Amino acid sequence: MAAQNDPSIDWAKLERLFPDLLESPAERRAGFLDRHCRDEPALRAELEAMLAASERDSVLDHMPQVRAQGVDGTDGIQPLAADTRVGAWRIVRMIGRGGMGEVYLAQRADGGFAQQAAIKLLHGDAARHAQRFEEERRILAQLSHPNIARLLDGGLHGERAWMAMEFIEGRSITEHCHSRGLPLSARLKLFHQVCAAVAHAHASLIIHRDLKPSNILVNDAGQVKLLDFGIAKLIDPNVAPLPTHTTAFTPDHAAPEQIEGGQVTTATDIYALGVVLYETLGGRLPWSFGDTPLSRAIDRLLREDPPPMSGAATEVGAGAVPAQELQGDLDAVVARCLRRLPQDRYATVQALQEDLDRHARREPVLARQGGRSYVVRLWLRRHRMFAAAAAVACLSLLAGLGLALWQAGIARERAQQAQQQAQRAAQVKDLVLSIFREQDPLSRGKAENRPPAKIIGEGVRALNARLVNDPALHGELMDDLGELQTNVGDLQGGQQTLATALQERSALYGNDSTQAAVTLRKLAFAEQLLGRNDEARNHASRALDIWTRNKQPHSIEAARAKVILGSVLVNQKERDQAFAFSRAAVDDLTRELGPNHPETIDALSRQVRMLIQANKDKEVEAGLRNIIARIEATEGRESARLITPLTTLGWMSLGRLRNFDEAEKTLPRAIALTRRHYGDRSDRLAVALTHYAVLKWQQGKNDAARAFFAQAGAAMPDNGSTILSMVLVNRAEFHLDMGEFHAAERDYRRVFDFKRETLGEENMETWLAASLWGRVLAREGKVREAEDVQRNALAQLSRIVGADDYTNVTAHFTLAETLAFAHRFDEAADQLERCLALIARKHSTSHPDYLEAKELLERVRQGKPPLD
Structure with a gap:
């Protein structure tokens, strides 16, 4: 498209022509352009470019509708007469009308009690709006908050849908503030009520999407009521969204992503709250376009930042808060709400409220960037008398x-x-x-695909x-x-x-410095992912100790260390302490960052993984669905942060929950998102592909399973991830099931080599992998080699964890299988009896491990080898 300052285009004419061009049938558009753009090739080219762009879901798709807001499209439809009965209500008078229907003031007519309501009645010929109308009624039914107008009743009047809502007598928040000349503190109190209502909607997984002063009324008592959830979005992955091409909004208060037809999230409401706050305090909208053509106005909205709110207050004068009260912090708070990228705005409505509270306490606001001079200025404002006395003393001492x-x-x-x-x-x-x-x-020298x-x-x-x-x-x-x-x-x-960073920063700042603590925590996370739990626990504990000694035990950094400690401790079977750290981390992050912040959600995700290890499957499923809904609400359905919960839900569905339909729906979505964000080689992609391969295997679709296992192997990066073991073990078990012993043995050997390389020979996981490798060697017919591998593994395990540790169960059992394959049944029985004794110390005789070992012992005593 042309630049918006192109003098060869009559922009006002373009503004007039484009709606008519859109409405013209496709076969008549060329003639339309011939008639109206003769001798104006630049205008024609711009209209054609806009027409092509209109195939996308952008504001230009809806421009005629946007321009038509407020136009009476109800010609020929007679309003309801006074005293008409609608359900239990009696019509008093019509108080508004529009393209979807009318709004009436009504009174309760059943004699039960006196009550007024606002009845929204849908036009009988407005079927295209019925879905939205029903969605609004369903959404309002979920909301119960003192600052949200309540849904009272609903039904059909003839063939016309209606709903009765709490009738609010009041004025818009801007009219209320400007007409009364309210001071800054009173306006901010009203705005806090607005935020409380929106936060409640967000907590109910509902986005309003059309926040503006006319939808925010204030009654004479100073109570705010939020109205009109007619285009609100219910954030529910199980509910199909309304078609985007029917979406309406008010352009003056629309966020850039709404204008561009992008993903609408809670950040969209935060942008609109910023516009409302700007208008409430500054006296006018952030943008003043006058007669500017809509296309040029949109371009400014998408490319420029609005002028500071305090500047608008200076221009408006009466009705606005004095500009000097808005300069600085409040300008910065509003500017953060109005940032063009959703991720750059406040993460939650609560975070916005907390920054306004900081301003009221004259503390530094998070919206404003600045160094020590900014913090000092705020301190001086809070302590004027002390600062003045100090200034006098300094002037006396430092004169001349x-x-x-x-x-x-x-x-x-x-x-x-x-x-x-x-x-x-x-x-x-x-x-x-x-x-x-x-x-x-x-x-x-040559083209090369260079991964991040x-x-x-x-x-x-x-x-x-x-x-x-x-x-x-x-x-x-x-x-x-x-x-x-x-x-x-x-x-x-x-x-x-x-x-290396830890060594350098410790040498420079000290071993107990906060700089060292930050690096310790990051190092612990890398070590945890590598499976080095002891090192990870040591470094995360050191980091938490430093923050505690620095009197910041509940800081964000301390919470991050607690998250890692929880994950590590659950791996080390210390579950009570692990859950304690996890709960503390979630509480700290919720308080500091908000409930829907990515870090808070990540901490909840790790807590879900701990619940998985505790076999609390229903809690796991509920937790995963909650996490997915939160991420979709704040970041949209294409967020990279959805990959892990979607993959985990798919894995749970194909495994413990045995819900193959859910797995079939969830895993492909996880795979597609992973490819989009991480490319074709990443451990995340390998995990999702492996789970999908297992699903196909369990469905009996072995060719598909083989193909997805191959894709999972190709997706593994050469980075030493512990994910490699999971991929290889699942693939090896598939090969065993297919009778492909050589391929299975090759995969289990790679698992053992990888564990020995990454974890070392002092880690029990290395020798457990050796035991399983020996099990496959025996099935391949290499019994002598299998026995040597397994006896060495048993000896190493006994040395590391002790001969009586439960970990030895696997080593005894797999060695017994190998001995039985060699028809050395007495030796096999000896190993199985030791195995049963260890199991009995921890579990009952009905435990699956005990029953499996007992069944094999009975076969061995009968002189029978194991079943393949």
Whole structure:
């Protein structure tokens, strides 16, 4: 499309023509353009481009409808007469009408008690709106809050749907504030009521999508009532959404993603709240377009930030809060609500309210960025008398030449700091450019697909070569890059980079510094993913100890350390302590970040994994569905954060829940999202593909299962992830079921080699893997080799955990199988008796492990080998 300042286009004419062009039948559009754009090729080209763009779901699809808001489209339809009965209500008078129907004031007519209501009556010929009308009624039925107008009744009047809502006598929030000249504090109290209503809707998984002053009424008592959930969105993965092409909204209050036809989330309501707050305090809307054509107005909305609210208040004058009261913090709070990208706004309505509370207490607001000078200014405002006295003392002590020298010293120090910051910025710029130059295909010998892990690894090497003279910056960037390596799946690389960062930052700031604590926590996470639970527990505990000693035991960083400790401890069978850490982390993050913040949701996800290990399947399913709904509400249905809960729900559905239909629906979606966000090689993709392969195997679709197992193997990155073991074990069991012993043996051997390489020979998991490898060797006919592997594994396990530890059950059982295959039944029986004794110490004789070992013992005593 043309630039919006193209002088060759008559933009006002384009604005007039485009709605008519859209409404013209396709076969007549060329003639329309011939008639109206003769000798104006640029105008025609722009209209054709807009027409092509209208095939997408954008605001231009709906421009005629947007322009038609408020137009009476009810010609020929007679309103209901006074005293007409609608259900239990008697019509008093019509108080509004529109394209969908009319709104009437009504009174209760059944004599039970006096009550007024606002009845919304749908036109009989407005069938296209019936679905939305019914959705509004269903949504209102779920909401019960003092600041939301209540649904009272509903039904059919003839063939016309209706619903009765609480009748609110009041004025819009802006009219109420401006007409009364309310002070700032009173306006913010009203806005807090609005936020409370919207937060309640969000907690009920409902997005309003049309927040504006006319939908927010204030009665004479100062109580806010939120109205009109007619286009609200119910965030429920089990409910089909309304078609996007029927979606309406008010453009003055619409978020950029609504205008562009993008995903609507709770962040959309937060944007609208920012517009309402701007209008309530500043006296006008953030944008003033006048006669600007709609297409140009939309372009400004999508590309520019609105002017500060305080500037609008200066222009408006009467009705607005004085500009000096809005400058600074409140300008920053509103600006954060109005950020163009949803993820840059407040994460929750509660977070917005908390920042307004900080402003009221004259504490630093999170919306505003700034260093120590900003915090100092706020401190001075809170303690004016002390600051004034201190200023007088300073002036007395530092008068004359001494003050001048002091100021000169400060100026030199600031200049030096600025120079150092400029040098550091230049160094970082050079580093980043060197990394990106490495990706330039013109500078490389051949085309190469370079995954993120490889690019970040090259960044680490470039960092080590270029920033050796600035240890503080080097350590900080190593910390950041190590975390990135971990997050993209390069676990070995991330662990090594973070270990180096920890060494450097500890040497520079001290072993008990907060800088070291941050890196300790990141290192612990990488080690946990690598299966190094002891190291992860040690480093996460050290991090938490540092935050506790620094009197920040409930900070975000402390909560992050608790999350890791919970995950590690559950792996180490210390479940009570694990759940205690997990619950504390969720509480801390909910308080600091809000219930729907990504980190809070991640902590809940880890808690679900702990519930999985505790075999609380129903709680797991409910928790996963709750997490999925929260993410979809805040980040949309395409969020990368949906991958893990969707994959886990698919795994639970094909396994413990035995709901293959749910697994068939969930796993393909997880696979598609993973490919979109992580490409064709990632441990996340390998997990989802493996689960889907198992589903096909259990459905008896063995060819499909084989294909998906192959895809899972190809998706595994070369990064030492513990996921490799899961993929290989499932694939090996599939091969065993197919009688493909050689392929199964090859996979189990890779599991053992991987465990020995990543965990070492002092870890019991290494030798459990050896026992299972020996089991497959025996089935392949390599009985002598199998026995050697398994006896060595049993000896190593007994040395590491003790001969009486339950872990030895697997080693005794698999060795017994091998001995029975060799027809050495007495030796096999001896191993099984030891196995049964260990099981009996922990479980009853009805436990599946005990019954399986007992069944094999009976076969062995009869001189029969194990069943394949």
